[in-house]
Every structure is written in structure tokens, then in C-alpha cells.
Amino acid sequence: HWIEQQQLKRFTGVRTLRAEFDLFCLRSVDPAYDPSHFARESANARSNAKALEYVQKCEQNLLDRRGFNLPSRLLSEILLGNSKYVIAAFRNIKEDKKFPPTYFYAYDPYAHENIQFYQYRPKRIGQPFYTVCSYPLGDYLQPPPENTLRITQYNGWIKINPNGRVHADLGADIYTGRRKPRVIYLRLSNILRLNFITNQFGDTLNFIQEEKEAGFTVFFPDTATARDTLRLFFSYEGELMSKNSDGNWYLKDRVYWTPRLGYFRRARYKIIFKYPRRYQVISIGRLVKDWYENNWHLSYFVHSTPAKASIFAMGDFRKQAFWGPDSVYIELYGRQASSEKAFRKITADVANSLFLFSKYLTPYKYKSLKIIEAPRLDSQGFPGFINLTWVSFKSQYHGAMEALRSHEVAHQWWGNYIGWRTYRDQWLSEGFAEYMGALFLALALPSTQFYKKQLQAWCDDILEGGNIGVSLGLQEFGFSKRALRNSELEKSGPIYLGYRIGQREPADYYLSIYEKGAYVLHMLRQYLIDDQTESDEQFWTMLNEFLKTWAGRDPSTLDFIRFVNDFTHQDLTWFFNQWVLGDKIPSYEYSYRIIREKAGFQITGTVLQKEVPDDFRAYIPVLIYFNGHGHVRRRIKVQGRTTHFRFGPFEWKPQNFVFNADNAILAKIKNKN
Ligand SMILES: [Zn+2]
Structure with missing residues (x-):
């Protein structure tokens, strides 16, 4: 696909890569790659030793930089039998004789994106390890199927010791369908180490978890049951929690603190947290039971609708709660030091956002919404739970902060109520939430110029590489020119590349997925405005129906395009080709x-x-x-x-x-x- 070809050009400078290598290694368990097929000249012992060293180096690079354990993967392939998996690495001396980059090329028949192509430059600053290309061999736009191997429910204990060390005893129900796996690879933060894994019969299962590996491989005995759900119990521990200067704790890894299968698949969470008595833990879902045992505080949280991810926070919080619109119970947990004024302001923005989005989109789905002051610069929305950056509790930036709070509330709809399928579709969550933040400014603060300024700031960020006056505080929205000085802007590629856009300059990810993603929705809204009445009612009806159609599920970009075409009775594929799959700006x-x-x-x-x-x-x-x-x-x-x-x-x-x-x-x- 031309998008991948363009990425090849972005990282290698050429559209078709012809390499010359001084070292080449190929790993596979497929007999087709037996070395005897290739060996034209018998290699001498010295070059063999050098090659072997290169192989080990490559394996170490994959582990260090990608958390990928190649030997473990090859072992799995042997067990699966009839393996076609192959990975090759080579040093391209044609590109750079003195400091040749290493390229990794992998063909993975089980992955949705079968072809992976990485570039590793050990002699450059930061030793970049980029995903140059990644794509399926089939239709480029076709998303992976929804009903594959996945964890449907977590059930168990998380114990947090006074020093922040976490010990987990977690059960996970794994839906396998008709496929009876011999081997499963799960992701888990490399901060956490497994003690043991058992199945529902109490058998201890073999696993491999290498140091620095971003997951582990579980092996099943031949006598796998005929059921379509496996229940596994994982015991693991590690220094998962970190304490900030205010004495509150946060998760070092907010996604992989539970073992995960696939990309943000939805699961139910039923977890008892056991932690020091003086603290409080807040997690997604309903607090079913809260009690004390000696020096321990125990809280049992149940989230019974499948969620894309879960999270928890622990600390000595200052709490305020009140009834919001439609009897939603809004709970605000801040640091003890946070001001009453900040609480009031956040409360008002959250309640107003809930009110507006419930009215314009669909009714809010949960009975409560928890907002937790997070000791980080970024914020995230989980179902009924928002991690809101401490900046939002402090900052006087008027306009941008309201938009940020509203963005996070909007994730209750975009990201949770409906999600996104793969990394390529993340604009359906972030771009949509970002645009809702801007519309909040238009709808809730109509007397200000905030909405107009926000739109102009997006234009200036994307077209001009930033806004003048941001760093001086003269302008509330957008990036400063300085912040975007290393930006590749539209040359980084189209929205459909997801996180891959920001591999060189993280701001480019934000620019594309958030700002340009929001702008795509803005352009769609403008397109749907009735010229006679100047009403945008059709736009809101479309979003409402999109939400209802995909409730509790995770659409892809292609699903959204099809939905829009059906809804409008027009073929707007050209629009998405230009703005989501394309990178040109007129x-x-x-x-x-x-x-x-x-x-x-x-x-x-x-x-x-x-x-x-x-x-x-x-x-x-x-x-x-x-x-x-x-x-x-x-x-x-x-x-x-x-x-x-x-x-x-x-x-x-x-x-x-x-x-x-x-x-x-x-x-x-x-x-x-
Ligand atoms: Zn967001």
C-alpha cells in the first residue's frame, strides 16, 4: 500500500529498499529455510562465530527495545507445528557503510498485520528502533475480526504493600472459541514477574517470561478441555506503584498491570484490593464492599460491563461528591493540598459536559463518575473513571483547561461506550473526544471566543507548525512554534498510521490523531450542516446512531466510513481517503x-x-x-x-x-x- 511505501521512504529515504548486507541472520522453524538450501560456499569458522554473535545481538535488541522474546516465539512455533513464521535481520551497508542500520523483517501468519519491518540504528542518539512498515497481506483497510481469543473476565486479589510492591493473585477467563490452543502469549508489564500459573484443575502450567520481556508464553498440556473458556490463575508481583511528592501512589504501567490478550479487548473486572489502612483505593466499577482487617484496608470493586481497560489509584484523598445531571453521582478525589476553588471549577465543567453530551449524544451509561487527580501531565478516561492531570487542578489557563476536562468526560462516549479496534483507529477515540472538547467551548461558553480560537490553533499547529504567543501566555490554545520545531507535520503520514506517526516526534502523534482527527470530524459536521437552516442536527443524529449501532463494541475506521455512507445515503469514501488515509492538505x-x-x-x-x-x-x-x-x-x-x-x-x-x-x-x- 502506498502508505507503507511512504513510510519506507520516511525512514530509509527510498521507496524500494535494495539492501547490501555484511551480516544477515534468518530465524525460522520452517524446514523450507533449512540452511543447507542456501549454503553455496562452506562458511569458515571465523565468520560463523561472527554471525552467531550477530544473531544473539539481534535477539537482545528485540527483547530490549520491543520486549519481544524471539527464542520463546520459535519454541511456540515448534509446538504449533507446520510453522511458516520467519524473521530476518541484516545490516544494510549500502545505506551507511560506517554505521549500518539493522533491519528486521518478519512474516507472522498468525498476526493480523502479517508483515513487520523494523529499523534499528544503534549508533544514533537514543538508539532509535522504529516500526517502518506493518501491514496485513490481505486488504489493507480490513480490520481484524472481533471474536478472537480474548480474556472475558478478571477475578481476584491485588495486594499493595506499604512500600508500593504489588502482589497479584488474579484469575482470568479466556475465551478460546473452537480453537484449542497449545500455547498462548499474553502481555504483562515487564515490571511484574510471574510466580506461577495454574489452570482450573489446579495443574501448574509451564511458562516462559524472560527478563525485560513485555509478556509471557503459557504452555498447555495436550489434554486441553473441550470447553470454549479456559480459566487460568496468575500469581505475579513487582514494584508497580510509585509515590509522588504528595504521598499519593500511581501505577507505573496503567495498561499491562493485568495480563492481557490482544489489543484493548473488553473484559469484566472483579478485584479485591488489599492495601495499607491509611489509604483509599479507587477503581472502575461499583465498590461492593469496603472493610478493614488489622493494618489493612480492603475494597472490592466490580465492573460488570466489559471494559477496554481498568485502572486504580491509591492515596490519601480529599473527597467531594455531589449529584450531577440525571442523578449521576460525581465523586472528585484530589490531593489534600488542592484548593476548594479548583474543586468547584472542575465539578462545574464535569457536570456541564455530562449534561451536554448526555443531551446531544446518548444518555450517560453509568450511575457514577469518579474523577481522580493524577500526578502526571496526561489524563485518561476509563469507564466511569477519569484520571485528570494535577495541572487541571492548578492551572489558570482559561479555555484550554475547560476543553481538556470536557475531552476527558467525552471519552465516556468515545473510547468507552464505543471504542476503537486497532492502533490505526485511535482517532475515533482521541480525535472525537478532542472535538467534543471544542464543541463544549462553543455550547457551554458561547460568549467567549474559545471555540474559534481552538479551531484556529489547530489550523496553525497543523499548517504553520505551531502558534505564536503560546509560550508568552498571549494565546491559550495550541502548541508553541518551539514545541513543534522538530515536527514532521503532514510528512509524518496520514491519521491511519496511529501511534506510528509519533515515532520520531511525539508531538506529531498528538497533532495528527488529536488535532487533525478532531478536524476531520469538524469538516464532516460542516459538510452535514443544512445551508438553509444552518443547523447541525444531522451531525448529532449521525453520532447518536453511530453510538447506538456500536454500543459496547469497537469499530474500525472502515466501519465508520461504511456507517457514514449508509447514514448519509452518499458515498463519502473520497472524504476519508483524503483526510484519514491521505496526508495532503490543500x-x-x-x-x-x-x-x-x-x-x-x-x-x-x-x-x-x-x-x-x-x-x-x-x-x-x-x-x-x-x-x-x-x-x-x-x-x-x-x-x-x-x-x-x-x-x-x-x-x-x-x-x-x-x-x-x-x-x-x-x-x-x-x-x-
Ligand atoms: Zn484523550
Whole structure:
């Protein structure tokens, strides 16, 4: 696919990689790769030793940089039989003779994205290890199926010692379907070490968990049961918790503190936390029981609707609770030092966001919403639970902070109520939540210019590489020019690459998935606005139906495109090809004049479209204002290089002509009048 080819160019400088190597290693258990097929000349002992050293180095790199245990994987392949898995590594001396990069090329028949291509540069600063390409051999856009091997429920104990060391005894129900696995690979934070694994019959199972490995492999006896659900018990421990300066604790790894199968698959969580008496643990779900035993505090949380991920926080919190809209119980947990004023402000924004999104999207799904002050710079939304950065409890930034709080509340719908399928679809969560944050500014704070400023800031971030005045505090929204000085902007690739965009510059991930992702939704809303009534009702109806259609499930980008096409009875595939799968951003130069004819006044003009392919399409809304007689909204369909437009005749003389009203299309705009 051209997206992958472009990534190849981004990291290697060429569209087709022809390598010359001085070292090459290939690992597979497929007899087709038996070395005897390749050995044309008998290698001497010295080069064999060098090659062997290279193999070991490559394996160590994969483990250190990707948490990937290749020997363990090869062992699994032997057990599975008839293996086609193969991985090759080579040093490309053609690219750089002195410090050649190592490339890893893997073919994995079981992964959804069968082909993986990595680049490792041991001599560069930070020793970058990039995913250059990753793609399925089948249809590039086809998402992986929903019903594969997955954990459906966690059940058990998490004990947190006074020093922050965690000991877990967790049961997990694994849905296997008809497939009876001999081997399963699960991910688990490399902070945590397994003690033992047993099955539902009490048999101890063999496993491999290497130092630094980002998971482990479990081996099952031949006599696997005929049931479609396995129950395993995991005992593991490690220094999972870290204490911040205020004495509250946070998770060093917020995702892989439980063993996980696949990418953010949904599961139920029933966990008893046992921890020092002076603290309080807050987790997702309902607090079913809370009690004390000697020096220990115990809290039993049950989250009975499948959640994409769970989380907990531990500390000595200052708590405030109140009834929000629709009898939602809102619980706020801050540091003891946080101010009453901050609590009030956050409370108001959360309640207003809940009210608005319940009204415009779908009713909020849970009976309560917990907001926990997190000792980090970033925030996350879990079902009924928001980790809100301490910055939001302190900062005076007016506008941007309201949008952030609202963004996190919006994740209750985008990310939780419906999720996203793979890393490529993350804009369906982050981009949507980001846009909801902006719409919150428009709907809840209409007297401010915040919404307009937010849109302009996104434009400036994406098109101009940042906003002037951010670092001076003159501007509340967007990045500063300095923060984006290393940004690759649109050259990093399209939204559909997900996290891979930010591999060189993390801000590029934010720019694409959050800001441009939000802008895609903004453009869709602008497209769906009724020109006569200027109502965006169709947009909200579409989101409402999308939520209801995918409730409790995880759509992919392709699912969203299909949904939009069905909903609008139009084929808007071109729109998504341009903005989600494509990386080009147009530039428009327009000019117009007002002419008076017998029938009335007319506006005629020209739009030049540049920097995009000829079939690039846009419907650019314009507003025509008449002195004392209101205005009308029209749109110009632009395709190809030159477009002529004509509006009228009008009874009154147009006084003002607004091109690309409401920043409707993400584009560089120039008025050539
Ligand atoms: Zn978010």
C-alpha cells in the first residue's frame, strides 16, 4: 500500500529498499529455510562465530527495545507445528557503510498485520528502533475480526504493600472459541514477574517470561478441555506503584498491570484490593464492599460491563461528591493540598459536559463518575473513571483547561461506550473526544471566543507548525512554534498510521490523531450542516446512531466510513481517503467580485486549488452578508485546479463575503482580491 511505501521512504529515504548486507541472520522453524538450501560456499569458522554473535545481538535488541522474546516465539512455533513464521535481520551497508542500520523483517501468519519491518540504528542518539512498515497481506483497510481469543473476565486479589510492591493473585477467563490452543502469549508489564500459573484443575502450567520481556508464553498440556473458556490463575508481583511528592501512589504501567490478550479487548473486572489502612483505593466499577482487617484496608470493586481497560489509584484523598445531571453521582478525589476553588471549577465543567453530551449524544451509561487527580501531565478516561492531570487542578489557563476536562468526560462516549479496534483507529477515540472538547467551548461558553480560537490553533499547529504567543501566555490554545520545531507535520503520514506517526516526534502523534482527527470530524459536521437552516442536527443524529449501532463494541475506521455512507445515503469514501488515509492538505487562493445586473447583485469568483492531487474535492462554505438583511450560507464545490463560482442574484448588495466560514476546511487560505 502506498502508505507503507511512504513510510519506507520516511525512514530509509527510498521507496524500494535494495539492501547490501555484511551480516544477515534468518530465524525460522520452517524446514523450507533449512540452511543447507542456501549454503553455496562452506562458511569458515571465523565468520560463523561472527554471525552467531550477530544473531544473539539481534535477539537482545528485540527483547530490549520491543520486549519481544524471539527464542520463546520459535519454541511456540515448534509446538504449533507446520510453522511458516520467519524473521530476518541484516545490516544494510549500502545505506551507511560506517554505521549500518539493522533491519528486521518478519512474516507472522498468525498476526493480523502479517508483515513487520523494523529499523534499528544503534549508533544514533537514543538508539532509535522504529516500526517502518506493518501491514496485513490481505486488504489493507480490513480490520481484524472481533471474536478472537480474548480474556472475558478478571477475578481476584491485588495486594499493595506499604512500600508500593504489588502482589497479584488474579484469575482470568479466556475465551478460546473452537480453537484449542497449545500455547498462548499474553502481555504483562515487564515490571511484574510471574510466580506461577495454574489452570482450573489446579495443574501448574509451564511458562516462559524472560527478563525485560513485555509478556509471557503459557504452555498447555495436550489434554486441553473441550470447553470454549479456559480459566487460568496468575500469581505475579513487582514494584508497580510509585509515590509522588504528595504521598499519593500511581501505577507505573496503567495498561499491562493485568495480563492481557490482544489489543484493548473488553473484559469484566472483579478485584479485591488489599492495601495499607491509611489509604483509599479507587477503581472502575461499583465498590461492593469496603472493610478493614488489622493494618489493612480492603475494597472490592466490580465492573460488570466489559471494559477496554481498568485502572486504580491509591492515596490519601480529599473527597467531594455531589449529584450531577440525571442523578449521576460525581465523586472528585484530589490531593489534600488542592484548593476548594479548583474543586468547584472542575465539578462545574464535569457536570456541564455530562449534561451536554448526555443531551446531544446518548444518555450517560453509568450511575457514577469518579474523577481522580493524577500526578502526571496526561489524563485518561476509563469507564466511569477519569484520571485528570494535577495541572487541571492548578492551572489558570482559561479555555484550554475547560476543553481538556470536557475531552476527558467525552471519552465516556468515545473510547468507552464505543471504542476503537486497532492502533490505526485511535482517532475515533482521541480525535472525537478532542472535538467534543471544542464543541463544549462553543455550547457551554458561547460568549467567549474559545471555540474559534481552538479551531484556529489547530489550523496553525497543523499548517504553520505551531502558534505564536503560546509560550508568552498571549494565546491559550495550541502548541508553541518551539514545541513543534522538530515536527514532521503532514510528512509524518496520514491519521491511519496511529501511534506510528509519533515515532520520531511525539508531538506529531498528538497533532495528527488529536488535532487533525478532531478536524476531520469538524469538516464532516460542516459538510452535514443544512445551508438553509444552518443547523447541525444531522451531525448529532449521525453520532447518536453511530453510538447506538456500536454500543459496547469497537469499530474500525472502515466501519465508520461504511456507517457514514449508509447514514448519509452518499458515498463519502473520497472524504476519508483524503483526510484519514491521505496526508495532503490543500491550499486555496480565491478572488471574487460583486456585479450588478438587471436581476440583482451577483458574486462571481475563482478558487485555485494547490498542493493536492487533481481529484481532491472540497465543499467550501461561504457566508454572504447583506447590510441589515442578515446573511446566506452557500458552498463552492472545488475539484481540480481551477473552480469558478457564481452566487445570486440577490436583492440587496452583498457587504461581506466570508470564504471557508467557521474554518470549515483544513487548508491554507489566501485572498487574492
Ligand atoms: Zn484523550
